[in-house]
Amino acid sequence: MFAKLPLTAIRAFESAARLGGFKAASAELFVTPAAVSQQIKTLENLLGSMLFVRTPHGVQLTANGERLYSKVHLSFLDISSSMSSLKPPADSNTLRVSTTPAFASLWLIPRLAKFYSEHPDIHVSVETSNEVVDLFRDSSVDLAIRCGFRDFPDLYSHALMREQFGVFSHAHWKQEEAEASLKLINIRWATASPASISWASWCAAANHESWLSNAVYREYNDEHFALQAAIAGHGLTLASTVLAADYVANGLLIPYRPDIKIPGAQFSAVCVPGRERSGAVKQFLAWMVKVIAACHTDYPVARDDASQAVTKRRTSLAI
Secondary structure, eight states: OOTTOOHHHHHHHHHHHHHTSHHHHHHHHTSOHHHHHHHHHHHHHHHTSOOEEEETTEEEEOHHHHHHHHHHHHHHHHHHHHHHTTSOTTSTTEEEEEEOHHHIIIIIHHHHHHHHHHOTTOEEEEEEOSSOOOTTTOTTOOEEEEEESSOOTTSEEEEEEEEEEEEEEETTOOHHHHHHSOEEEEEOOSSOOSSOOSHHHHHHHHTOTHHHHHOEEEEESSHHHHHHHHHTTSOEEEEEHHHHHHHHHTTSEEEESTTOOEEEEEEEEEESTTGGGSHHHHHHHHHHHHHHHHTTTTSOBOOOSSSOOOOOOOSSSOO
């Protein structure tokens, strides 16, 4: 039934599509780039369709290549999962979670002790980056926690919580400081946001427009640093209520004008469709939902109407 399947060519194609090039695929498969190219040409001839567009800067999947890759990659994941289920469970309960450094350090890691007390047999490996991990390319990541304004139609997605942005100061800050020597801590966002999260929008809502011209600004490229600066007394910071919640609870930060908040993005847990049913991912998701529900006074809990629908993967390799 499967005797004529060109498995070597299919494996070369999957590796090149996932890694974004023949050279990277050759390194993974321990063959030469020419051998990878030849295998893919064999597959293209067999199918009668181009799978890659060759350019001076590399290769890019065609529409047919994208469709084939989506199916082949998921099939390989299923095969790998089936084989893993037959192995001794030495590492089967290791859960690899990808998220941003700020969310990991300010929200997730401080709560992991509670998870371990409930699930001592599951080891959580937290991998941090401000770059979005392509879960279809990097199958080593089981679950990603993302914060954004867009949906993830290609992935299983579970809405967790919505963040808002408010102003926070160190515990002993007084209003007189704003009049004498106002310092505002600004966050330089790595990516553009469709929402207006800025001192200008907050000051407009709070009727503090004069602050914008009178303040001295301190700037950081990560919310973690901005919050640390506020705790150290370097000024007021406009930050996520989700990430500042523990500092507020511990008395290290206090909200200034808590009645004024700017709507932010939504935190969601996402994974390749099907992985949400695996034991470790399922238990971790259930735990997160429970913890977030207990903190609903600190930030709004996002609601899913149902499990997100999964549609075709985009023609772009990068998510």
